[in-house]
Amino acid sequence: MQLVLEFLALPFVQDVLKILFILLLFAMPLGTFMTLMERKWSAAVQDRIGPNRANIGSYRGRGLLHIAADALKSIFKEDLIPKGADKFLYTIAPFFSFMSAVAVFAIIPIAGPIGDFKFQVTDVQPGLLFIFAITSLGVYGAVLAGASSNSKFALFGGTRASAQMISYEVFLGLSLMGLFMVYGSTQVSAIVEGQGEHWFGLIPKWGVFTQPLGFVVFFTALIAETKRAPFDAPEGESEIVAGYFVEYSGMRWSSFMLAEYIAIVGVAALITTLFFGGYQVPWLYHWESAPQWLVTLLQFGKFASFTFIFCWFQIQIRWTVPKFRFDQTMALGWKKLLPVALLNTVVTAIIIVALA
Amino acid sequence: MPEESSENTESIEVSEPVETSVVINLVQQEYPAAILSTHRHRGDETIVLKREFIQPVCRLLRNHPDCQFEMMVDLTAVDYLLLETNLQQTARFEVVYHLRSLSKDRRIRLKCPVPEDDCQIPSIHMLWDAVNWYERECYDMYGIHFEEHPNLTRILMYEQFQGHPLRKDYPMDKQQPLLELNDVEERYHYGRFE
Amino acid sequence: MNTSELTTISVEELKPVHLPGAIIPAPPEDSDTSIMRIEIGPAHPAMHGIVRLTTYLDGEQIVGMVPEIGYLHRGFEKESENSKWIQVIPYTDRLNYVSPVLNNIGYSMAVEKLFGVEIPRRAQFARVIMGEISRITDHLTCLAACAMEVGGFTFFLWFIKAREYLYELNEQVTGGRVTINWTRFGGNSTDFPDGFLKEVEVRLEKVREVIEEGDQLVTRNKIFIDRMKNIGVLSKEKAISYGFTGPLLRACGVPYDIRRADPHLVYDELDFEIPIGEVGDSYDRFLVRMEEMRQSISIIEQAIDKIPYGPVMTRERYLGYPDKKEVYGSIEGLIDHFKMVMEGHHPPAGEVYQPIEGGNGELGFYLVSDGSGDPVKCRVRPPCFNYVQAMPELALGHYVADIVAIFGSINMIGGELDR
Numbered sequence: 001m002q003l004v005l006e007f008l009a010l011p012f013v014q015d016v017l018k019i020l021f022i023l024l025l026f027a028m029p030l031g032t033f034m035t036l037m038e039r040k041w042s043a044a045v046q047d048r049i050g051p052n053r054a055n056i057g058s059y060r061g062r063g064l065l066h067i068a069a070d071a072l073k074s075i076f077k078e079d080l081i082p083k084g085a086d087k088f089l090y091t092i093a094p095f096f097s098f099m100s101a102v103a104v105f106a107i108i109p110i111a112g113p114i115g116d117f118k119f120q121v122t123d124v125q126p127g128l129l130f131i132f133a134i135t136s137l138g139v140y141g142a143v144l145a146g147a148s149s150n151s152k153f154a155l156f157g158g159t160r161a162s163a164q165m166i167s168y169e170v171f172l173g174l175s176l177m178g179l180f181m182v183y184g185s186t187q188v189s190a191i192v193e194g195q196g197e198h199w200f201g202l203i204p205k206w207g208v209f210t211q212p213l214g215f216v217v218f219f220t221a222l223i224a225e226t227k228r229a230p231f232d233a234p235e236g237e238s239e240i241v242a243g244y245f246v247e248y249s250g251m252r253w254s255s256f257m258l259a260e261y262i263a264i265v266g267v268a269a270l271i272t273t274l275f276f277g278g279y280q281v282p283w284l285y286h287w288e289s290a291p292q293w294l295v296t297l298l299q300f301g302k303f304a305s306f307t308f309i310f311c312w313f314q315i316q317i318r319w320t321v322p323k324f325r326f327d328q329t330m331a332l333g334w335k336k337l338l339p340v341a342l343l344n345t346v347v348t349a350i351i352i353v354a355l356a
Numbered sequence: 357m358p359e360e361s362s363e364n365t366e367s368i369e370v371s372e373p374v375e376t377s378v379v380i381n382l383v384q385q386e387y388p389a390a391i392l393s394t395h396r397h398r399g400d401e402t403i404v405l406k407r408e409f410i411q412p413v414c415r416l417l418r419n420h421p422d423c424q425f426e427m428m429v430d431l432t433a434v435d436y437l438l439l440e441t442n443l444q445q446t447a448r449f450e451v452v453y454h455l456r457s458l459s460k461d462r463r464i465r466l467k468c469p470v471p472e473d474d475c476q477i478p479s480i481h482m483l484w485d486a487v488n489w490y491e492r493e494c495y496d497m498y499g500i501h502f503e504e505h506p507n508l509t510r511i512l513m514y515e516q517f518q519g520h521p522l523r524k525d526y527p528m529d530k531q532q533p534l535l536e537l538n539d540v541e542e543r544y545h546y547g548r549f550e
Numbered sequence: 551m552n553t554s555e556l557t558t559i560s561v562e563e564l565k566p567v568h569l570p571g572a573i574i575p576a577p578p579e580d581s582d583t584s585i586m587r588i589e590i591g592p593a594h595p596a597m598h599g600i601v602r603l604t605t606y607l608d609g610e611q612i613v614g615m616v617p618e619i620g621y622l623h624r625g626f627e628k629e630s631e632n633s634k635w636i637q638v639i640p641y642t643d644r645l646n647y648v649s650p651v652l653n654n655i656g657y658s659m660a661v662e663k664l665f666g667v668e669i670p671r672r673a674q675f676a677r678v679i680m681g682e683i684s685r686i687t688d689h690l691t692c693l694a695a696c697a698m699e700v701g702g703f704t705f706f707l708w709f710i711k712a713r714e715y716l717y718e719l720n721e722q723v724t725g726g727r728v729t730i731n732w733t734r735f736g737g738n739s740t741d742f743p744d745g746f747l748k749e750v751e752v753r754l755e756k757v758r759e760v761i762e763e764g765d766q767l768v769t770r771n772k773i774f775i776d777r778m779k780n781i782g783v784l785s786k787e788k789a790i791s792y793g794f795t796g797p798l799l800r801a802c803g804v805p806y807d808i809r810r811a812d813p814h815l816v817y818d819e820l821d822f823e824i825p826i827g828e829v830g831d832s833y834d835r836f837l838v839r840m841e842e843m844r845q846s847i848s849i850i851e852q853a854i855d856k857i858p859y860g861p862v863m864t865r866e867r868y869l870g871y872p873d874k875k876e877v878y879g880s881i882e883g884l885i886d887h888f889k890m891v892m893e894g895h896h897p898p899a900g901e902v903y904q905p906i907e908g909g910n911g912e913l914g915f916y917l918v919s920d921g922s923g924d925p926v927k928c929r930v931r932p933p934c935f936n937y938v939q940a941m942p943e944l945a946l947g948h949y950v951a952d953i954v955a956i957f958g959s960i961n962m963i964g965g966e967l968d969r
Contacts, residue, residue, distance in 0.1 A: 046707035152588050156610075156950070229701060230773055238596045238699045238954045320767070322774045323701030325951045326610065397900045398663050426790045430903070430931040434918050452916065454903055454931075458790065458806055465903060485570040486793030489939045492571075497627070506569055512620035512968060521628055528632050 018121045019106075026304075027105050027269075030311070031262035036067050038261070038315050045319045070254075077250035082150050085247070089148035094248070094255035097141030101226075101259040103134045104266035107188050111279045111300040114292060119279075119300075120189065127187040128180075131270070132173055135225055139165045141259070142227070142234060146244035157243025160326050161227065161234035167333050168224040174341035175217035178348035179274060182210045192278035196285075204282040207275035213344040215275045217337050222270065224329065226263040229318040233326035268310030272303060279303040377401055379423055379464050386416055392469070400465055407451070407468040407477045414480045417455060417464065425455035425464065428483070431490035433470075433498045437524040448472040449500060453480075476501035479508075497522035570792065573942040575606050575613040583608060588950075592621050596699055596954040599964020601938065603953065610949045615942040619967055626969035630928035634894030635661055636735065638928055643729045645930060646966040649688035649909035650730050651680045651720065657930075658733040659814060660904035660915035664897040665735065669864055673737040674815045675857040679750065680723065680732070681815075682846040682853070686757065687716045688909025688961075689797075689839040689846075696836060696958030697768055700777040705768045712760035715753045722746060735895060736870050737863030747854050754847050761843055769840065778833035782944040782956035789830060792943075793936040796911025798960060801838045802830030808907040820852050832959040869895065894923040901927075910934055910961055932966040 007013055036051070040063060043050025054065035081090055107130055109120035124130050139162055146158015180186050183194035197205045208215045224231035235243040245256045272278060279299035284290070324332065380394050383403060390409030395402050405413055417425045434450045447469035455464050470477050479502035481487045491502045492511040499520035502508055510517060516535055519526050566576035578585060586607045591597035600621035606614030626645065630638045642653040655677050662669060669677075694709035717727040722743055724730035732739055768774050784792070789802040799806050807824045809817040825841035827834025863870050871890055876883030899921040905914040911933030918927035937960040944956050 042703075046704050047711055048707060152586065156588075232701075233951065236951060238701070239590075239951045241595060319704050321701070322697065322768070322771060322777060324773055325777055325949060327949060328773075328776055398666060398902050400901070400903055402901075426787075427793055427795075429793060429905070429912065430914055430916060430929070432916060432927075432929045434927045436926070454914070454916070458804065458811075461811060463812075463903070465901075481570075484793065485788070485791040486936050486939065488570045489935060493935075507567070507572060510620075512623045514620070521625065522631075524631075526628075528628060 014117075015121060018119070022105050022108075022110060022121060023102060026110065027102065027262055027265055030265045030307070031258060032067055032071075034261040034264050034311055034315075035070065035257070036063060037311070038318075039063070039066075041312065041315050042319045045316070074251050074254035079250040079252060080247070082247050084150040086148040086150075089144045090247075091252075093141050093145035093148060094245075094252045094259070095141075096144065097138055097259040098255045098262075100134050100138035100141065101263040101266055103137075104131060104263075104270065107131065108269050108273050109189060109192055109279060110303050111296045113189075114296065118189065119296075123187060123189045125187060127185070127189075127191070128176055128274075129186055132169060135172070136166075136169055138225075138263075141256075142244045145248070145256070149244070149247040151247050153240045153242075153246045154244050156240045157234045157236065157246065160236070161244055164227070164231065164234060164326070164329055165225055167330060168221045171217055171221040171333055171337045171341050172225060174338070174345060175214045175221060176274070177341075177345040178211045178214045179207055181345075181348050181352055182207075188273060192273060192280060195277040196280040198282070198285075204277055204280070206277045211275070211344070211348070213340060214348075215271075217341045217344065218274070219271060220337060221333075222267045223314065223317070224333070226260065226267055228260070228264070228314060230321045230323045231329050232323055233329055236323075236326075264311050264314050265307065267314065268307040269303075271310050272306040276306050277302075379403075379417065379462065382420060382422060383413055383416065387413055400463070402465040402467060404467045404469070407470060410451075410453075410466070410468050411478045411480055411483075413466065414453070414455075414483050418483055422460075423457060423462075424459050425457045425462075427456040427458060428453065428480075428486050428490070429456045429463075430454040431487060431494060433494050433500055433522075435498060435522065435524045437472075446471075449475065449498060451477055451494065451500060470500055475499060476503050478503050479505040481505055496520070499523065571939040571942065572616045573606075573614045573946060574616065575608075578608070585613065590953060592618075596957060598695060598957075599962055599967060601962065601964065601967070603941065603957075605945075605950070605953070607950065610951075612945050612948055612950065612953070615945055617938050617941050619938060622964040622968040624965075624969065626930065627928055630925055632924070634923055635897065635925055636894055638925065639733065640729065640731045642930075643731060644965050645932070645969065646688070646909060646913070646963045647728055648691040648963065649684040650728055651677075651684035651724075651732060652688075652906065652908045652913065654730065654733040655681050655815075656904065656906040656908065656913045657915050658735055659906060660902055660917050661735045661895070661897060663902045663904050664900060664917055664919055665866075665869065665895075666898075667736055667864060667866055667869065669737050670861050671816070671858050672741075672860040673862040673864075675853050676738055676742065676862060677733065678815050678817065678820070678853045679747075679850050679857070680720070682850045683716050683719055683750070685907075685909050686843050686846050687713045689843045690716075690757075692909075692958075692961035693764075693836060693839055696832075696955070696961075697764075697774070699954035699958040700774060702768050702771075702774065705764050708760055708764050708767075712757045715756055719746075719750060719753060722749070734863065734870065736866055737861070739863075741862045747857070750850065750854065754850060758844070758847055761840070765840065769837070775833060777952075777955055778836060778959070779831060780829070781832045781948060781952050782959065783829055783831045784940060784944055785830065788943070789940075792940045794911070794940070795933055795936075796907065796909075797835055797838045797842060798830075798911060798937060800824060801827035801834035803827060808905050808912055812905055814904075814906055816853070816856075817849075819856065820849050822846075822849050832955050835959040896921060896923055905931075908933055910963065910966070911937075930966075930969060932969065934960065934962045934967050938962055938967060 040050045051063040051066045052060055054069040056065065081087060106121045107124060107127060109118060111119040142161030143158045146154045146161065179191065183191045185191060195206050199205055203209060227234050245253060248256060279302060281298050281302045284295065379401065380403060384391055387409050390405050390413055392404040392406060417423045431453050434452060435448065436450065437448050449470040451468045451470055453466040468477055477500060479491055481491060489511060491505055492508060494500055495502060495508050496510045496513050497520055518532060565574065567574040575585060588605050588607060589602060590605055591602040592600045602618040604616040604618065605612055626641055629641055639654060639657060642657045643650040645653045690709045690713040694706040698706035720730055721727050723740060723746065724732040784802060786802045786804055789799055790804065803826050805824045805826050810824060822845045825838050827838050867886060872883040872886045877887045897919040899919055901918040903914055903916045905912050913933060914931035916929040916931065917925060920926050945953055
């Protein structure tokens, strides 16, 4: 027993456990569930029933079995590689997408620390700069897939994706400048700590209240970064069929899809962490005698529920608005978001200097 | 057919008297040699023209302030082969044009007999944009050549199609030869890698 | 991997052509730019029927386009010439398969014009009601598809749901949703069932609700307007020269509606407005169709108020089949029925052109009869033939993504285009 506890106390083992917990018990299930939720919710929006046919005997589970059925189907499907495609790049492209979608969770704290133990895989010093680095890697997934498929539609998707994602990284970074100034750090844990405070003991000092403009720009840029509607010109299902992954089939195709849905969760988790107090439950400091396990549980519950709400919100956006054309996406970024983000940075700086 | 219908099966000429309308008068005035005959059946005015005159007559009808047929509604052909009552046809084909004037609220039908052994007629593609494809379709279906048409290729059928399907001597159940697959360039050739 | 091979086409391949229905660009002058040829269709999600647009691109900008049609050619005219007159009616269902009643009506009216008969007033009103229902289904489908192409998938399914309400009305009268085979020469095959007109009013109310909901969702959406406005503009003169009719011509600002210009059935007794657009872009076409659906609903409501009682089939014996009672009760009836089945109708010799306002524009039937039982010529003038011909002109200078917005708004129907 003693040995087991000692083993568990090793930092290396803890990290692995955290990775397993956050990925396998939080991000992946939620991402997979998003695939069903998207179909079900879109059905609700569109006056349909939605998927409900997959069954084991008479058990249908309200379409829940479709998740398993889809996974099984895509695993057993033939893995086609088009003739003339660059086999190596074609094969590794989905991993870039998948990896960058998953790696976001490395720095997200899902509950408050207990003593030295942090519910966060790693609290790196550069913090959010790590996010920018990782999301830029995601570009390679789309670009390599598009360029290696030996298909013009895929090439279109790839070029659109590269232009869009690289531009929106600029606004992604700029929109967070104000946040860094307000909380005085790029480290995620510090930002979340800062959001635990309250103004006049009443209004929580969340990022969305301190940086409303930053929130809007960040959310928009993040959706564009994950190529979700209304910014899904790289996929462009109506004109370039499926864009950069048009030639993919089977599990590789599923990797792209799963990466997209995990990215939804990632976006929601980032939004929650940076602008909605992360795991900080507002007004909890009034209840000083709360037991530690209950506080942790409440914190996790708050984080998970906010993440879920923002997942739902992204799905709702997708099924409400039409899509931008590709050049309109770029115009929106460079002509509208960039000035707004710059203005936000300048105004925040002035206010901070004035208050100091 | 019972007797009731016999009143209705009259020939074109006696069914309604030929009214001389503005359009017919105008064409008669400008190109008296062009008109073979005119008639009016169920309210549709028709001018049968010599095919050499189709281009100038159409230009006249489009541009003249009394007519202003701005729209070419339909262009097709009729094959009168194998017809027992020949409808007073002298030639096998007839190319039929339907024009519409929006400003004068008027329709007119022009017909040009085209004999089988000299199966061509001047194109009027320069007058209306719509004509281009209609003439291509007519060529595709009847094999009537439109002289000076810039792009007279098949449109509904494929290039290797033999014969012209709407000719009466093209049998309904005729089979076309199977085509050899063209050599497609390698980059269009999809399939399993290896 | 050799992407340069994908993006360029050799200079010798390009012979510049600028014609209605085919635009191929000149080879680029400087060596830096290259032109890419991309085949959109025939199997492509946005090509609603089956049509191929060979598109030439400079970057994402369209510099040339050659539409190729004929993938759905089924030989409508050949089949018709080898059928009896009455046997053509089911074929017309398959022309514009989202507004089949209008095709039925158009063909039957052409044959009636050939016979020179007038159909009973109740039948005329019935044709107006069913025809306008059909026009609404046509517009619903078109707008739904158009919005779906630019990403409004919810709008698509809402409108398809509304269309289903109306297809069920078709079903009550004709027995079929799409392939209805309803009209006959001299009237309609069936009268409305009991309580049908009340049902129509109830369902139209539901449809109107859906239209308003869809209107709120999409019509004033900034993204939607950005995608549709000033896309695929054709000037008034050019549109007329291209033979545009129906909603597309009206979107260009020409108030030309065959229901008014060549009054048929009882449209001259009904009060409706002809909506027109301003510039003739995709957005105008969208708005014109939207408004036309409202006008159609009002036409149906007026027709329901005015519809008289009476027969729906003319009593002319050379047109309709005799009553079953007569067939089994008298030798004349039996002979009539036998001859009608074996020899078919015998329209008098002659030729007619009958235009009606189809869902998509002027749907014309040009028939030639020699007085025998078979048509000599049964030509249908498809409205969207002209629209697809104008595609290169409409799309020139726009982006790839605009193809779908333009193509959605012209509402190409494969069955009608290729016949």
